[in-house]
Amino acid sequence: MVESSQRSDVLSHWHHPGVDVPTIVDGDGAYVTDADGRTYLDALSQLCCVNLGHSNDRIAAAMSEQLERVQFVSPGSHNDVRTELADRILAVGPERHSDVFFSVSGSEANEVAVHLARAMTDAPTVLTRYRSYHGTTLGTGTLGGDTATRTALSSTVGVPGSAKFLPPLSPEAFDVDDPDELADRAIAHLEFVIRNEGPDSIAALLTEVVGGSSGAYAPPPGYFERVRSLCDEYDILLVADEVLTGFGRCGEWFAHQTEGIEPDLMSFAKGVTSAHAPLAGVTVSEEIGSWVRREGVELGQTFGGHALSCSAGIAAIDEYDEWGLDAVNDVGPYLERRLRGVESDHDVVADVRGRGLLFGLPIVDPETGRPFVDPRVDAGENPVDAVADRMADEGVLTLPGRPSTQLILAPPFCVDRDDVDRVIEALEIGLEAVF
Numbered sequence: 001m002v003e004s005s006q007r008s009d010v011l012s013h014w015h016h017p018g019v020d021v022p023t024i025v026d027g028d029g030a031y032v033t034d035a036d037g038r039t040y041l042d043a044l045s046q047l048c049c050v051n052l053g054h055s056n057d058r059i060a061a062a063m064s065e066q067l068e069r070v071q072f073v074s075p076g077s078h079n080d081v082r083t084e085l086a087d088r089i090l091a092v093g094p095e096r097h098s099d100v101f102f103s104v105s106g107s108e109a110n111e112v113a114v115h116l117a118r119a120m121t122d123a124p125t126v127l128t129r130y131r132s133y134h135g136t137t138l139g140t141g142t143l144g145g146d147t148a149t150r151t152a153l154s155s156t157v158g159v160p161g162s163a164k165f166l167p168p169l170s171p172e173a174f175d176v177d178d179p180d181e182l183a184d185r186a187i188a189h190l191e192f193v194i195r196n197e198g199p200d201s202i203a204a205l206l207t208e209v210v211g212g213s214s215g216a217y218a219p220p221p222g223y224f225e226r227v228r229s230l231c232d233e234y235d236i237l238l239v240a241d242e243v244l245t246g247f248g249r250c251g252e253w254f255a256h257q258t259e260g261i262e263p264d265l266m267s268f269a270k271g272v273t274s275a276h277a278p279l280a281g282v283t284v285s286e287e288i289g290s291w292v293r294r295e296g297v298e299l300g301q302t303f304g305g306h307a308l309s310c311s312a313g314i315a316a317i318d319e320y321d322e323w324g325l326d327a328v329n330d331v332g333p334y335l336e337r338r339l340r341g342v343e344s345d346h347d348v349v350a351d352v353r354g355r356g357l358l359f360g361l362p363i364v365d366p367e368t369g370r371p372f373v374d375p376r377v378d379a380g381e382n383p384v385d386a387v388a389d390r391m392a393d394e395g396v397l398t399l400p401g402r403p404s405t406q407l408i409l410a411p412p413f414c415v416d417r418d419d420v421d422r423v424i425e426a427l428e429i430g431l432e433a434v435f
């Protein structure tokens with residue numbers, strides 16, 4: 001039963017249905033405090049948004065200074081902070097990219113990317129992966145390959161032109177452990193899908209580079225170079241969804257940089273302001289940028305590139321530059337090592353996936369050694385929810401992914417090794433209590 005004080009919040013926002021989430025009233029660095037004064041380590045950075053920690057001083061100061069100066073300039077006018085932030089993002093983003101289109105949310109940014117790709121190629125189809133997440137708007141809900149969103153939206157999904165392919169995910173997709181063989185099979189499968197859909201009908205391939213909420217799985221080495229080659233060969237625009245992985249979460253500014261490839265379009269959101277204000281956008285290659293200017297395409301949203309958000313974004317980039325990215329690469333390997341220890345001590349932890357400060361632990365049924373059936377589809381008991389609940393009792397917040405057969409850990413970059421030890425201790429207690 002939902003308490004009346006929480007009801008309007010629950011009605012207007014998404015909550016994970018199976019986990020008792022606290023009402024957060026305060027935040028500082030990697031920690032948040034609930035209405036009863038209880039403090040928690042925020043081990044999921046509020047859905048992988050608060051990369052630099054809560055209430056960052058530099059970002060807060062930049063925003064209050066902006067508020068004093070001018071709080072909002074519509075997309076119909078130029079604005080100094082919007083232009084400066086665009087330049088700063090382009091300086092750390094894909095090298096051949098020349099333009100940024102700002103939106104408010106990651107879903108909108110993906111819609112803009114797909115809209116541009118379809119309009120430019122005059123082709124209808126967008127390829128996306130099963131086990132992917134791109135948002136919950138009508139378009140992105142159709143494109144995503146996340147069972148929970150698709151099931152919830154099935155009565156309204158109506159945007160045509162999406163085709164799915166299998167991600168390079170072992171063993172759920174290809175049942176092979178060798179990374180080279182996994183990449184071979186995943187690429188052969190993708191080419192099969194492209195040829196059967198008809199390359200001329202395909203506008204774009206939209207993909208996360210490291211899977212986010214759907215499992216934090218990193219691709220096998222070389223996979224993305226071959227995806228890039230297939231896109232070039234068949235004239236398909238490659239759109240990297242870096243909404244969750246961007247701004248250092250996976251160890252570099254953007255996850256595709258580790259793969260040695262450049263997408264044609266890249267969406268971003270969450271970490272751009274370290275969630276101090278809503279902001280999202282798409283960067284595009286010079287070729288697409290010139291086409292947009294030539295055609296006079298207008299895809300902006302009123303609050304896209306809001307001045308307050310842009311001032312937060314500039315300060316956030318300064319923070320990423322000065323300490324953020326170094327911190328991920330310092331503490332990330334320590335977290336991974338400790339998680340590998342948990343994996344070897346607990347049979348129900350099938351693997352440790354991810355990189356940087358983004359990890360997913362697939363939890364398997366101890367009886368069968370296979371993933372649990374997603375309980376939101378099956379309406380059963382979910383032990384992964386129970387582990388997250390027990391961790392919250394120990395003062396560590398995290399959530400299952402989508403599907404909820406795995407636990408996602410993605411703390412803010414300001415955590416230290418003692419914080420990591422605290423996460424591991426809570427995880428051990430949670431696993432032991434439930435299994």
Ligand code: PLP
Pocket residue numbers: 047104105106107108110133134135136208212213241242243244245269270
């Ligand atoms: N793309 C990815 C990879 C995401 O993880 C998310 C949100 O979690 C989205 C898109 C949608 O972003 P938003 O919730 O801001 O619309």
